Amino acid sequence: MTVRRLRVLEIGGVAAILLAVVSGCAAESPTPGATGDGSGYASGYRPPAPTELAPLRGTTIPAGSLTRPSLAAKVDNHEEARPQLGLERTDLVFEELVEGGITRYVAIWHSELPDEVGPVRSIRPMDPDIITPFGGIVAYSGGQEQFVEMMMATPVFNAVFDYDDTGLFYRDDVHDSPHDVIVKAAELVGRHLDLPSPGQQFAYSSVAASATPALDGAPTSSVQLRFSDARWPGWSWDSAGQQWLRSQEGQPDLDDAGTQLRATNVLTLRVGIDWSYGEVPKTVMVGGGEAWVSTGGKTSHGTWSKDAAGGVIRVVDDNGVTMRLAPGNTWIELVPDDQGSVEITP
Template structure:
């Protein structure tokens, strides 16, 4: 039986410390696939303004989905409807996405892939989030089960997942999110600490920004017509399986410590750990301009605050947000 939120949160700090320093092997992969998604505009809800943990939305916690991001997994499904997308580095310098859904649930999301140790720290900012993932290395699974989140891999809820023969395994595992949650929880569940509102003063005009990982790259190109940033990954425009352009209103390049974990997969590839608790520099892209910012997240249960040099919050534009966790 699932523990209550009160009990789970009572051990959150200890478990998150274990997740950061504990002894695990890199998570293994088993997912991938495609499917149709419900039509919608990018989510627009006003997100949490404070930095600490608050109660989940009226219908429950957010849904976080680990999404495959190699070329064989594209185009993805449902990515345009996420409220928040994190881009993180994985083995071999490749990238993987974590899409967070609160205001809307598409019919299908994917391809779904495996969890990593650093996901526990990243998801600590949300109140008892549901994590959909294809699996994990067996030594990581106990930490996932004890963390302050609700894990939902296929072996726990097989009816929520399916494989699509249009893609080869492991890039063909897809999620029907309504089988896990029923309804979207609402914007109040997005306890990220982000501020939304009018743009800060200043900034520098920019038409395009590229962020590089060792074996992957993200390019965001400003569209005056859409008033959004058009996403391209590894040089290819990012569209969903049903042809929708992925176009966030705000892009954050957050410079974090990416350290080498002491654990690795069977091929000897070490899993990068993107450290999202702490402080550092960032760039915020909105309205065709880039703003220099500082970021701070004192502990895992808190959200991340982005501020100007004088300590004022950097407001994001309403709509989907992408956060690229780049090496400092």
């Protein structure tokens, strides 16, 4: 060990000893070029590969491994559209009220990308406010001209069944029309890899045990929601699988493989409804209201806010502190203030 220009202020000899020990430890640290094996580090040491968060799940991924754009799709939730394709692989799903008291989904894929998703249906007036923050691509079957124009006015790339002549959409032979339009999701995204990946939408904890509900939430066995007399989805906590299991109208909600749909996080937002479009309800997304975050068998109460169509949804607890979700997929339930209800069961 060599110590150059060692200057010691002696206080009973103690300082000199401490400096010598520190110098000795430094000499044993990995030293670039020490082994000559090309690694640049002693004893074959390699630093860990850099990582980052998947922006729509909060899971840890290798840095630079997820550069494709996200895909949002308007997915049908009519009884004749079930089981849907690809919902079990989403990062985020927004459930919204549409005419007739039924619901429809804005489903978003980024971390995983199925070959096909659907059935896809038409756009609605609240969808630009939901989808714009993600950028990327939106797929849908069409819609009223005014709603299509609203969606087309956003910076999101629109892939529309009614206008497609490239074979990206087709009608399957499993569902009856109009609940049968399928989009080739992987091919669609593959054609637009020049589009940027989405930004992070919610705050995430590093592990489930440090998510906001896990730290200070109330124990919860189920979350029962009512959008209308026609739609009342629910979520039950599965302690064995450590996930929420989804039901609709009292029955398990299944994917196309017969497995019950599940979520790591259930984010419930109370929302206003704008009836200025006649029988078509518009969920009011720019504004705010009451919120619940359900994670790890617990639920925390707070409020949500969104300041612009392109702004992200911010969720804070009753003390105004940003709530953190657990790493994993999330369903966002947009429950109407005027006709809906939320029941959190211990």
